Amino acid sequence: MYSSVNTIWVLLGAALVFLMQAGFAMCEAGFTRAKNTGNILMKNLMDFCIGTPTYWILGFGLMFAGSGAIIGGLDPFVRGNYSAVLPAGVPLFAYLIFQTVFQVIKHIIGLRVSQEEELKGLDITEHGLPSAYGGFAFVYDDTPDGLPVPATPKAVPVREAVPVEAVPSAPAEVPQGGVKMTRVDILCKMERFDALKRAMFNIGITGMTAINVMGCGEQRGKTEGYFRGAKVEATMLPSIQVSIVVSKVPVSLVVDTARQVLYTGAYGDGKIFVYNVENVVKVRTGEQGYEALQDEESATHSGTDFRNAMTN
Known part of the structure; x- marks a missing residue:
């Protein structure tokens, strides 16, 4: 009962x-x-x-x-x-x-999961995607400075892992203010963005632009991954494009610092592009050239105003 x-x-x-x-x-x-x-x-x-x-x-x-x-x-x-x-x-x-x-x-x-997988993101390690959900999220991580980089089976020289390309431009007149200005574009993995940002700040760069981008190199990205249960061919991988305009800080210092931070010895560490800048205009004050890059309270300001741009 x-x-x-x-x-x-x-x-x-x-x-x-x-x-x-x-x-x-x-x-x-x-x-x-x-x-x-x-x-x-x-x-x-x-x-x-x-x-x-x-x-x-x-x-x-x-x-x-x-x-x-x-x-x-x-x-x-x-x-x-x-x-x-x-x-x-x-x-x-x-x-x-x-x-x-x-x-x-x-x-x-x-x-x-391992510490590296959690820092990098579970969706990117399991599915090859920055997010397992629709849309394109701005996903990066505050990777600790002292985190050891795991060894890779196929190490390549730093010049091949993080190549630098100087983009030629048409001959121009003397820049506004008489000081040469250079734009440095850095393409890097999403999980290395925060470490790169801190390294740039440490050498005197106080402003930058960060944009989400998708792309691939000679390896054509990855060919495995699952999205919502279906197998996909992910040949376009998520990355971060960091743009910096420098006038006082040596361009070679910016390039060498970025290489040191991004290098792991494997293909896909990133790429650096260097351009000449003809002029810069600060909208708020109307200043141009070298003066537009300087902060009113400190003469050590050497970059553009930082903004976080999200693209879909």
Whole structure:
């Protein structure tokens, strides 16, 4: 004879344990970086969605079917007679729900990836995409300065890994203010942007422009990856284009610093372009040339005003 009180109590306990799933999801999302939250929440949900039918097919039978002293038997979808193991007054369906929720939830473990993968982003390492969701998110990371760069099996010289191209321009008159101005465009991996930014600031560059771009080199990007369950050929990889206009800081110092920060020894570290700049106009004051690049409070300002541009 079943007891309504016992049945309600078991189902209530199962509901409370199930709510722990939401708690685990929030806990794991809090322990990871913002750009990995969607990935972690989806994995948390899929753990339960996949674990539940697996437990019904294999787990419950292995625990309670048969008469073995250590292991039970196989009873897919719980079709046997379990009256001997049921608590007093509790029907099989209520006991199955409680056991399913309890056993699946307690085996959910948190983020299991390397530090490098978490810093770089789970979506880019697993799917070859900056985000597993629609749109083009501005995704970069504050990679610590002291983070060691992993060794790569195919090391190449720094001049090949981060090539520099001087872009010729038509002969021009003397720049405004009589001081030569040079624009340096740096293409780099998204996860190295923050380290590059700090290195530029350390040598006296106080302004830059950062833009999301997509592109590939001679290796044609990647040929593997999945997007929303479908295999895709991702030949255009996400990168960051950093533009800097310098007048006081030596161009060679900017180039050498960027190379040192971006170099890992593998193809795809980035590329640097160097251009001559004819003139610069500061809209607010009307100043031109060298004066337009200087800050009113400090003469060491050597770059354009920083702005974060997002492109779709």
